[in-house]
Amino acid sequence: MDTKYLYINTIGCQMNHYDSDQIAAVLRPLEYQMTPLMEMADLIIVNTCAIREKAEQKVFSFLGRLADIKRSKPDLLIGVGGCVAQQEGAGIMERMGHVDLVFGTSAISRLPRLIEQIESERCQVIDVDMSEGIDEFDFVGNESDNGEVTRFVTIMQGCDNFCSYCVVPYVRGRETSRESGKIINEIRTLVKAGVREVTLLGQNVNSYGKKEGLLTFSRLLELVNEVDGLLRIKFTTSHPKDLSKDLMFAFKDLEKLCKHIHLPVQSGSNRVLEMMNRKYTRELYLEKVKKLRTICPEIAITSDIIVGFPGETKHDFEQTLELIKEVRFDGLFAFKYSDRPNVTATRLPEKISEQEKRERLKEVLDLQDYYTTQANEALVGSEEKILVEGYSKKQKVVDLHGGRQNFQWTGRTSTNKIVNFVQGDGGISGDEIMAGRLVSIRIMKAFSHSLWGEPVKATNIPLGLRGEKTHVA
Ligand code: SAM
Ligand code: SF4
Secondary structure, eight states, rough: OOOOEEEEEEEESSSHHHHHHHHHHHGGGGTTTEEEEEOOOOEEEEOOOSHHHHHHHHHHHHHHHHHHHHHHTTTOOOOOOHHHHHTTTTTHHHOOTEEEEEEEEOGGGGHHHHHHHHHHHHOEEEEEOTTTTOOOOOOOOOOGOOSSEEEEEOEEOSSSOTTTTTOOHHHSSOEEOOHHHHHHHHHHHHHHHOOEOOOOOOOGGGGGGTTTTTTOOHHHHHHHHHHHOOOOEEOOOOOOOGGOOOHHHHHHHTTTTTTTTEOOOOSSSSHHHHHHTTTOHHHHHHHHHHHHHHHTOOEEEEEEEOOOOOOHHHHHHHHHHHHHHHHHOOOEEEEEEOOOOGGGGOOOOOOOOHHHHHHHHHHHHHHHHHHHHHHHHHHTTOEEEEEEEOTTTTOOEOSTTOOOOOOEEEOOOOOOOEEEEETTTTTOOOOGGTTOEEEEEEEEEEEOOOOEEEEOOOOOOOOSOOOGOOOOO
């Protein structure tokens, strides 16, 4: 069979990126090889996100551009997967006649069959059936040998929370957890391929296993912590209502668990939280943050905020600003509210104008910039353990030491802060720096979104990959 080339454009969150790896893996037996060059592709797949209107617009604008390419290359196959595919189904083909395949969030394991059908019959195919629930194919490992040291592992899919603004329960289905044995096996496979850090993924990871009566999330973390060769564990996302004491203690007790939690608050106003159906109050959120910081003082806390939810008054918005000041988050993602299909908030009156949403967004981001910079500046002078991820994105060869070439590397602290450094700086030789190694770095400078440091010492355990393969995308 001739090799064919597959190009995947992933538009969306970590979940979509994980799914894209799975797509590449299931299509490998059909001789599809990944290419970074869209012009080379025989099959282009757009893996989509529907969470906000802007993400969806991006999908349709990319698909629009593919129409010209298909005209000059009629054998090219075009597939649309992910949340927009699940949400719009046949509507995508009505708008974009050049699309050959629309497949939903539960159809990845059926993808080889669907592609073969299109290749032999040259027909258009739609598969948005969600009845089979979570896709349970074991990670085949081919795609894991790509030189990356940090990877995502899905532990659950879907969501049962039905926050009134959110499309996830409609496009990803009900919450379903994967069996712990399969998760641990997948992590062991990844570690064998050189992975040193995993991020456990789910829309509400701290309710892992509850519905199925499986292990608790804290117990799952303990099992992951025992995987030999793994250096770090991260997870996202946690719902404040399900943040248990056990999980708080896990940050203190499990040495591989990174000291960072993303805990989306969405709003600081109880009135808005109730309209959002978030099932906690501002007071409960603040109490949990306080407990967490008492148990694990070093923990970094980040969050999500939605501004301009229907009916959000100036007073409600002020309360969000006050909450940001009180918590002093390490970082924040803030979004302008957007109406989504099916969700109940879309039917609420008192929509906030675009202009007002823009202004509120700017106010939140400006305020948070101050706290992010402060949190970064507090680290100047300290020694931080960094997991080296690879050469820095802004790779430049820095010539500091008598004409020798020195590479700029990047990694993260346990608190998820990006640290860049140059291998010839500090007291250790360049040979000791490798992607996948823990290196102690003295923090020299703080910027708004990263830190700059000098290496002090590297762990001498023979773990790590050569950096040549590991440019961070
Ligand atoms: N499951 C997570 C939680 O409970 O917070 C996050 C899920 S969602 C993929 C990521 C973020 O997108 C949310 O935390 C929220 O801030 C934002 N978001 C979701 N729906 C939105 C909407 N309709 N408009 C604006 N932002 C939205
Ligand atoms: Fe969406 Fe709420 Fe579920 Fe998060 S918890 S995925 S915001 S419905």
